[in-house]
Amino acid sequence: MKTLRRLAATALLTALIPVTAALLVAVTLCTGPVSLARHGHWRAPRIGAFALLYLVVDVLGVLAATAHWLRHPARVASRRGDTAAYAELAWLLRVLYRAATRAFGLDLHVTPPLARAAPAGEGRTGPGPLLVFARHAGPGDSFLVVHSLLAGAGLRPHIVLKRLLRLDPCLDILLSRVPHCFVPAPHGLGTERGMAALAARMGPGDALVLFPEGGNFTARRHRRAVVALRRLGRDRQAARAESMPHVLAPHTAGVLAVLDAAPTADVVFVAHTGLDRITSVRTGWAALPLRERVEAHWWQVPAAQIPVGDEARGDWLFGQWARMDAWIAAHAEQA
Incomplete structure (x- = not known):
C-alpha cells in the first residue's frame, strides 16, 4: 500500500x-x-x-x-538516521529556500546568529541532544526551522510533523529514513508516546523539533484556545493564555513527554515574526512580495535549569511562551 x-x-x-x-x-x-x-x-x-x-x-x-x-x-537506517537522507533533505530545503528568497522576497534574520556545530557521528562527539520548541505561525515556518537546524546549525533534526505531509512522496520517502513522528498517531497509538520514543533515541548532534501550539496562530484560534482551557477547568492557564495575544497557549502533554524521555537535553525556544500576518489565501496574496523581514529569535535553557514535576514544568513552559509573546510585541512596536 x-x-x-x-x-x-x-x-x-x-x-x-x-x-x-x-x-x-x-x-x-x-x-x-x-x-x-x-x-x-x-x-x-x-x-x-x-x-x-x-x-x-x-x-x-x-x-x-x-x-x-x-x-x-x-x-x-541506523539509530542515528541515514546520513544520505539528511543530505538530500538539506539540499531540498536549501533549493526551496533560495527560490523563496527570489520569488517571494523572503529574508530570514536569526538572532543570535547560529553557530555551526561540529559534525557528530559514529565514534565522534557533538553538542548534546536538544529539544527545540518553536512558535507556529505563517506558511512554511516549520520548513524554515528545519532548514536552519540542518544548514545553519549542522544538527540532525528528529521531526514531529502532520501526517498530511506524507502525501508529498519526496518527504514521505526521505522522512522514512530519518527519525520522525507523524501526528496524529496512527491506529490509536498515543501521540505523546510516539514523541517520547523519538526523543529517547536522540544522541549528540540531534535536535527534536516540536511546535507545542499545534497549529498556526490566528486570532480565532487564540480565542478558542482560551475557551478550551476554561472548559477544562484550567482557569489559571486560561488567564495566562489570554494575556499573551501574539501566541497560542502551548499544549503541555507532548512537551512533558519529551522532557521525561530526554532528561539530559537542553531546550531551545524559537520565536519568530514576519509570516504570522499571512493567515489566509487573501492575506497571502496581498503580502506578496514580502516587504517585511522574517525575524527569528532563540534562547537556550540548560537541562539543569528545567524544573522537576509536571505542574512546575507546565508553569515553566507558559513562562517561556510569555517571554516569546513579549519579544513579538517588542518587535511589533519597533516595526
Whole structure:
C-alpha cells in the first residue's frame, strides 16, 4: 500500500509539471502587460514559478532517493538516521529556500546568529541532544526551522510533523529514513508516546523539533484556545493564555513527554515574526512580495535549569511562551 501510494503521488506530480509550466506561461502573458503598466508585483507569475520549481525538485528528490535505494538495497537506517537522507533533505530545503528568497522576497534574520556545530557521528562527539520548541505561525515556518537546524546549525533534526505531509512522496520517502513522528498517531497509538520514543533515541548532534501550539496562530484560534482551557477547568492557564495575544497557549502533554524521555537535553525556544500576518489565501496574496523581514529569535535553557514535576514544568513552559509573546510585541512596536 505504501509503495502504491508513493508511485501514484509521484506520477501525479510528474504529470503536473508540464501543466504547471503551461499555466505559468499563460498567466505571465495575461498578467504581464498589466503588471508592467502599473508597476505591479507579478504575484501570479511568482507563485507559478515557485510551484513549478517545487514540483521539479520534488520529483528529482524521489529519483535521488530511489537511486540511493538501488545502490544500497539492504541498508537499514541506523539509530542515528541515514546520513544520505539528511543530505538530500538539506539540499531540498536549501533549493526551496533560495527560490523563496527570489520569488517571494523572503529574508530570514536569526538572532543570535547560529553557530555551526561540529559534525557528530559514529565514534565522534557533538553538542548534546536538544529539544527545540518553536512558535507556529505563517506558511512554511516549520520548513524554515528545519532548514536552519540542518544548514545553519549542522544538527540532525528528529521531526514531529502532520501526517498530511506524507502525501508529498519526496518527504514521505526521505522522512522514512530519518527519525520522525507523524501526528496524529496512527491506529490509536498515543501521540505523546510516539514523541517520547523519538526523543529517547536522540544522541549528540540531534535536535527534536516540536511546535507545542499545534497549529498556526490566528486570532480565532487564540480565542478558542482560551475557551478550551476554561472548559477544562484550567482557569489559571486560561488567564495566562489570554494575556499573551501574539501566541497560542502551548499544549503541555507532548512537551512533558519529551522532557521525561530526554532528561539530559537542553531546550531551545524559537520565536519568530514576519509570516504570522499571512493567515489566509487573501492575506497571502496581498503580502506578496514580502516587504517585511522574517525575524527569528532563540534562547537556550540548560537541562539543569528545567524544573522537576509536571505542574512546575507546565508553569515553566507558559513562562517561556510569555517571554516569546513579549519579544513579538517588542518587535511589533519597533516595526
